[in-house]
Amino acid sequence: MSRPDRTAPGQRAWDQDGWWRAHRFLVLRRLSQATLLGLFLVGPWFGFWLVKGTLAASLTLDTLPLTDPFIALQSLLAGHLPESSALVGVALVLIAYIMLGGRVYCAWVCPINPITDGAHWLRERLDLDKGWRLDRRAKYWLLAAALLVSLVGGTVAWEAVNPITILHRELIYGGLVAGSLGWTVIIAVFAFDLLVSRRGWCGHVCPVGAFYGLVGRLSLLRVSAHRPAACDDCMDCYAVCPEPHVITPAIKAMDRGPVILSQDCSNCGRCIDVCAPAVFRYAWRGDVRTEEPSVPIGTEQRRQAA
C-alpha cells in the first residue's frame, strides 16, 4: 500500500461485516454496466439479437425503442423533429431517469464510468494530488455550448466528440469502424482524470452527466443518511464518493433532512458500501425518517455540537 498510515476506505466495513457487505453496490454496478453492454454485444458477437443500436438510440427485441434524450434535444435544436419511434424512446428514458435519478445513467449504465473510475483508482494508488480544480459549473457551461453549437451549426454537436457513444459504438460496431481514432478520445479522458484533474471528466466536464443530473433533479430514488447520528467522521464516504460535496448537507446539516438531494449524486451506493456504522441506505425522496444508532461512536459530542 502506498499509504500504510491510513486504512483503505471501506476496510472497516469489510472487517466488520464481510467483503460482500462492503462491496455489494460496487459489484452490482459493474454487473449492470457489463450486462447492459453485453445485451448490445450478444447480437454482433453471437447473432442473438436482443438489443440493436447504441446508447444513442436502440431497439430491444424489435419492439422497445429507447432514445437518448440529450441527443434528441440537440437534434431538435438543430432543426429536426424526430419521428414518433424516437420520441417514444425519449419519453421512456426520461420517465425512467426522473424516477430513478438522472445520474443513475452515470453510475449504472455509462461505459465511460469504469474508465474514469479506473483513472481515479490509479490516481489514488499513485497518491497524486488533486490537480487542476475545475469549476463545478463547467459542465453546465459545456452543456449550454453543446446545445448552442447544435442550434447554430445545425448538427448533433456533442456527438462529434462524445466519448460515451464513441466508446460504445467502437465496441459494438468494432469491425465496421475499423481505422477509427476513437481510442484517442478514450485515452484522453483517462489521462485527463489521471493526470490533470481528480474526478475531472465526470464531475466537471461531461455535459451528458450534467444533462442527466438536471433530468433527475426531482428523482424519487435517493440515498438517505438515515442514521446520521451514527456517523463517526471516518470520512470513508467522502473518500469513495465521486461527488463528495453532495454528502455534507445530508449528514452535517440535519435540519435539511437526511436525504441526499443534490442532482450530482449518481445513486452509485458506494457510500452505503463503505460506511461501517451503516449510516446510508437507498430511500424514497420524501422519506425523512431517521434512526437512532445502536453503536453511537462519538455521538454525544456531535449532538452537543449540533
Add this chain to the structure above:
Amino acid sequence: MAPSWVHNDRSDIDRRRFLGDAARGACGAGILGLALGVTVRQTAATPAAALRPPGALPEDDFQSACVRCGLCVRDCPYDTLRLAGFGRGMATGTPYFVAREVPCEMCEDIPCVEACPTGALDKDLDDIDQARMGIAVLVGQETCLNYLGLRCDVCYRVCPLMGEAITLERRHNERTGKHAEFIPIVHSDQCTGCGKCERACVLPKAAIKVLPERLATGRLGAHYRLGWEEKRRRGEALIQGLIDLPDRGPAPAGPKLPRKLPGGGYKGFQP
C-alpha cells in the same frame, strides 16, 4: 456581532468573486464552444466516396436528424452500411457506404429506412427505384473499355435499372472507321446511386464512379424556363404571337445564288 462594514466588505468580495467566476465561466464556455464548433465544422464535410443510405435527407438536414444509432446499419442484410469512426473526416457515427467496396443492393422492402427511428432516412421513400444515394458518373473515358471500342458493358449489365439508368449509345468508331462504339450513358433522373456499376467496373480503378448528388449534378438558374417544357405543361406557348423568323442555315458554298422572283426566273440572272 460583526460591525456592518465587515459584512459589506465580505459581500463586496463575494460579489467580485462571483463576477470573476461568472466571467471565467463564460470565457471557458466560449472557448469550449468554439473548439466544439470548429470540430463540428471540420467533420461536417462528407468525403466524396461516402454515400448516404437510401432515403437520407439532404446532407445538412441529415446531419441534424441522424442520432448516430446505427440501427440502419444493423438491418442492412448485405452489410453495405457502416458508421463513420471518430476522426475519419465525416460526422462521427453517421452511416455511409463506399460503392467500390460494398454497394447497395436496393432491397425492395428497404429495411434500412424501415429501421431508422428518427426520420433521417425518409419513410416517404417506398420505392427503392426512387432512391437518390448518388449519381454514377463516367469520367474515365480514356480508360473505359467501351470507349476504347470493346464490348465490356459490365456496368450496364449489373445496373438494377439496366436500360434506364444506364443505356448504351451506339456511335461510329472514328479510329477504325468501320466499327461501332457502345458508350455507357448514365441518366441522372433514373440512377439511384446504388453503386453496383462502380463496384463491378472491371478496371483496377473504376472508370465509372458514383458521386453524391451534390457533387455530381449541375443546377439551372432559378429563373430559367425551358420553353418546350412550359409549352407542354400549358398546352400552348407561354408567349403568343411571336414572329417566327425564317431559319437560317449556313451560307451555301460557291458563288452567291441570285434571288428567285415570284413570277419565276432570277433577279439579275446572268448565264
